[in-house]
Amino acid sequence: MTRSLFDRGPGPVPLPYRMRPSSLEDLVGQEALLGPQGLFRRFIAEGRWPSMVLFGPPGTGKSGFVELLPRLLSDHTFAHLNATTAGVADLRPELARGERRRREGGQHVVVLDEIHTWSKSQQEVLLSGVETGQIILLGLSNTTPYAALIPPLASRLLLFPFQPLDENALSTLLDRGLHRLARETHGPPLQLDPAARSLLVRYSGGDGRRLLLALESAVLMASGRGGEEFRVGEEDVLAILSRAGQVYGDKDSHYDTISAFIKSVRNYDPDAALHWLARMIEGGEDPLYIARRLVILAAEDVGLADPQALTQAVSCFHAVREVGLPEGRIPLAMTTVFLALSPKSISAYQAIDRALADVRGGFVPPVPLHLRDRTSKRAFSRDEATTPLDYLYPPDQPGGVSPQSHLPEGESRRYYLPNDRGRERELKERYEAARRLREGRSPAESSSLGS
Incomplete structure (x- = not known):
């Protein structure tokens, strides 16, 4: 069952899809890989592509980049499979196609989305194709694939992380989104208040797709006011994010709530800490942000009074990254209580x-x-x-x-x-x-x- 990862479904097309890149210059972030001196640009310039896995959180540019590759490597053929629905029966025709291409002097790339979901036996079939050069494997994963890949396959692949987009990349993406929406509406120029920009960047969590979806909704919210100048204000963003369960209520609450959470843990009050934790979870705070703060707190405030606290916090971070919410609330709560009741030493x-x-x-x-x-x-x-x-x-x-x-x-x-x-x-x-x-x-x- 071979299909494209990028087929357009029925219904309205959201802004992130309308802004899918048409060249490498349209991509933001991942400078070490995609920047002017990036490694991937060198691979493309040399006309070769090694087998690899790209992994990282959603909205960091993995699928957008892979969509570009067939245009950039025109002498390669491409097939797209999703590991959650495809199996060995879908892979074997691609191995045969890759063998034919190899005999003709060409190369065949198999893009396998969600590669970490394939079983050991499925990966062993994939291994034979990679090892013999029948195919070039380009795996995609939203999670760290190290534990999921069988060692023989992992040793034959390059693994490249796609990092969450930083503030500069997100700001660039916002400007491009505003320009695109203004061009499409044929209306007055779109203005984004600094406070609204800050809110959108903060609550995107490094996810460009989430950023653009929130921007489009905020612009729609602001369009109801009319007027000669089309301005998206903080109130428009707050209205969108609060309805989506993604804010606490005002621009200061993010910092106030995490501050109350940390200070409750520091002062041996697990009940208050759990309250603030619940407020953050219900408010749509990035759970990995909370987990990172717990790691910092374990090292900084518990310290050598209980060195096991840092191990507990790091394990919590990995657990939350792997399972996400809602299940991730449990290791967050466990670690919050553990740290709150741990002796403290700086x-x-x-x-x-x-x-x-x-x-x-x-x-x-x-x-x-x-x-x-x-x-x-x-x-x-x-x-x-x-x-x-x-x-x-x-x-x-x-x-x-x-x-x-x-x-x-x-x-x-x-x-x-x-x-x-x-x-x-x-x-x-x-x-x-x-x-x-x-x-x-x-x-x-x-x-x-x-x-």
């Missing part, structure tokens, strides 16, 4: 800032000779009086700690100032025990180091 956060301030202030001493890489030519420089072989291996020393200094003599620093909360109490004991051993005090005073 010692690591403060320690690295102290060290950075020291380095930025000019404290950059040379690496002591006994700490240098023993394969380094500089370690054996003849103008050094000391041999580099005097490094004392800590496991061989009393208490497992060497008395040697790790900064030049006379240049000791103390950046890490541990506290007594949670797991950090144990870390503090080990830290102090190790310091005593390095200073040559009795190992008996430092028995807690190995406990």
Whole structure:
């Protein structure tokens, strides 16, 4: 069942489809791949295309770029399959077509959307075509495909992430959308208030398709007012997004609500934190934005008082990215409660800032000779009086700690100032025990180091 990913369905055509790119210059974002010096442009200029998978969130330009490829690689033939509806029976004719093209000196590209949904046995059939060069595989996925691809197939593919569109790319897309709508309506010039622009960019979540859909709806909302000047204001965008469940109610609520959420978690109040979490979810906040903030909070506020908190938060981020909403609300709630009830310590956060301030202030001493890489030519420089072989291996020393200094003599620093909360109490004991051993005090005073 071979079909195009880009067939136009019945009914009105939405703005994102009407603005599908007709050249590489129409694409925004992904500069490392699609920019003037981008890798994909070099592939195209050389007239060759390796097997690969493009993956990333919706609305980042994957399908628009793939739609362009047949025009850019005119000596290649293309077929499009969707892995959710196509199977091995649909692939085999394309393998045969690819073999014929290869014998004729050409190449056949099979675009496989949702590649991560194919089973191991289906991928093994695909593997034979890629390995023998019958086809060039161009897989597409909205999720990270690493775990879904069988290792033999993954090793034969290049994997390229498409990142969410940044603010500059989204702003460019907005301007193009306004120009397109003004041209189509033959009306007065379209004006977009700065506050309205900021709202649209913020709630697009890096998704260009969502941005253009919201813009078109906001323009339709504003068109009912009439007047010589066609202005899309903040109130028009708020009206659209609030009806779609995508805002909290006013332009400040995004920052106020996430601030209340973070401060509730920081102060051991899981009930208040869950309230603000629910407000964000119901208001249409990007769940990955919430998960990212939890990762930051775990490192910054919980820190070494419970190092497991960071693992929990990172796992939450991956879970939310894989399952999305509504199921993603559960790992978000789990992690919110876990972090809220975790002991808190900012010692690591403060320690690295102290060290950075020291380095930025000019404290950059040379690496002591006994700490240098023993394969380094500089370690054996003849103008050094000391041999580099005097490094004392800590496991061989009393208490497992060497008395040697790790900064030049006379240049000791103390950046890490541990506290007594949670797991950090144990870390503090080990830290102090190790310091005593390095200073040559009795190992008996430092028995807690190995406990």
